[in-house]
Amino acid sequence: MMPEIVWIPTAVAFAVNFVVGGVWYGVFGKPWMAEMGLTEDIIKNEKWPTPAYLLAAVGSVVQALVFAAVMAWAKPTNLGAVMLLGLSVGLLAAFATIKHHSFGRKNWRLLFIDGGSDVAGFLGMALVFGLWP
Numbered sequence: 001m002m003p004e005i006v007w008i009p010t011a012v013a014f015a016v017n018f019v020v021g022g023v024w025y026g027v028f029g030k031p032w033m034a035e036m037g038l039t040e041d042i043i044k045n046e047k048w049p050t051p052a053y054l055l056a057a058v059g060s061v062v063q064a065l066v067f068a069a070v071m072a073w074a075k076p077t078n079l080g081a082v083m084l085l086g087l088s089v090g091l092l093a094a095f096a097t098i099k100h101h102s103f104g105r106k107n108w109r110l111l112f113i114d115g116g117s118d119v120a121g122f123l124g125m126a127l128v129f130g131l132w133p
Helices: 007-036 040-045 049-074 079-103 108-131
Strands: none
Touching: 007 049, 007 108, 049 079, 049 108, 079 108
């Protein structure tokens, strides 16, 4: 049986997740670029940002929908439980990223930047669901 998803907070959670990712990489963008072997010149002269932003938006939508379904199934009863659920799902996503990066021999700095983005995004979404009336 499919859980009943509450659509307005799910849409807000998507937006919060997407914005948190933008802020996260705004703060950690230079070290992330260094670990990825990118420079500002490469980014400015390439056409890659548009597909990357579209994929990031689609990923944020999927994450928000999955988290909304998890919330509907788990039925947490207070803000603390919602935040713990957000942290748990965020760590799950982060360690999936870390696992794949580690086989690519990526630096730990990159692993924590990318994985931390997932944790922060899910905590942001949890806050939306936890505070939604």
